[in-house]
Amino acid sequence: MRTDPEENEIHALRTLAGPLAGKRVLEVGSGDGRLTWRYAAEAGHVTALEPEAERVERARRDCPAALQPIVEFVNLGIEEYAASVHTDRFDLAILAWSL
Amino acid sequence: MAAEGMVHALSLIHELLKPGGFLIDLHPGKEKPEFSVLFPDGSRFVGHLEETDDFVEYAQAQSALERVVSDGLYRLEHAGEFPFVSHAARFAEMEAFLAENWKDAVLTSALRAEAAAAFRLPGAQEIQLVERVAIARLRRVDQGAPKSMVK
Numbered sequence: 577m578r579t580d581p582e583e584n585e586i587h588a589l590r591t592l593a594g595p596l597a598g599k600r601v602l603e604v605g606s607g608d609g610r611l612t613w614r615y616a617a618e619a620g621h622v623t624a625l626e627p628e629a630e631r632v633e634r635a636r637r638d639c640p641a642a643l644q645p646i647v648e649f650v651n652l653g654i655e656e657y658a659a660s661v662h663t664d665r666f667d668l669a670i671l672a673w674s675l
Numbered sequence: 676m677a678a679e680g681m682v683h684a685l686s687l688i689h690e691l692l693k694p695g696g697f698l699i700d701l702h703p704g705k706e707k708p709e710f711s712v713l714f715p716d717g718s719r720f721v722g723h724l725e726e727t728d729d730f731v732e733y734a735q736a737q738s739a740l741e742r743v744v745s746d747g748l749y750r751l752e753h754a755g756e757f758p759f760v761s762h763a764a765r766f767a768e769m770e771a772f773l774a775e776n777w778k779d780a781v782l783t784s785a786l787r788a789e790a791a792a793a794f795r796l797p798g799a800q801e802i803q804l805v806e807r808v809a810i811a812r813l814r815r816v817d818q819g820a821p822k823s824m825v826k
Contacts, residue, residue, distance in 0.1 A: 577761065577762070577768055577769070578762040578763075579759075579760075579761045580761070581760075582758075582760060584757045584758055584760070585701070585757065585759055588755065588757045588808075588810045589699060589701070589810070592699050592755075592810060593812075602688070602691060602692075604684070654684045654687050654688065655683075655684070658687040658688075658690060658691060661691070663690045663691060664691070664692070664693045664694065665691055665692075665693065666691050666693060666696055667692075667693055667696050667697075668692075668696060668697060668698070668699065669688045669696070669698040669699070670698070670699050670701075671688075671698060671699070671700045671701065672701045673701060673703070675681045675684070675685075675700060675702055675735075675739060
């Protein structure tokens, strides 16, 4: 099974996001990290929220070594996360298939 | 997530973004995803993917985005669309993938029959599922409505 080998999704994301270098990114509903792996190396830091524990475990297990200092997987939904942190933290939020 | 929950989530994200920050939303568009079987000289349409809830959440997502723009929380800077294609060597592989990743997908008997017929033809290579995905960039509006105004 191959999903988006044409890389249309990451191309569209890059086009709209512009350069990610040094930026703090919030990904809401990151699932098993499928999209995260494709852009995280370009970002300053990624906080990836996913409420399903099983998916977070899979993402942490599969996270490439080079991305481990950059990506933080958080097993929370947006409501719980927003209640636990300060505001004005992120340059960019990505909602990929999560609304 | 129900429509009001989507608006609430977008208002929470507004609070988490720095002034001048932005969000990028991707969600499936209005058109039903299409299955095609690929051949060396082209592809053959075999049917649409259906959903148990008739794709209601995608219309709700679009409405939620429009709502937070009209509420003054965000400014829409760009909206577009792209094809997202999933490829499987056989229908059974596609079906297993959807069972794992797309819980409310419905594969009709007509689709199954058309796909089986296409795979019986010489040269059938794979089955593709093409989704049209909407993508939008929304900039945080710093003088946006206070949280209390967002229902």
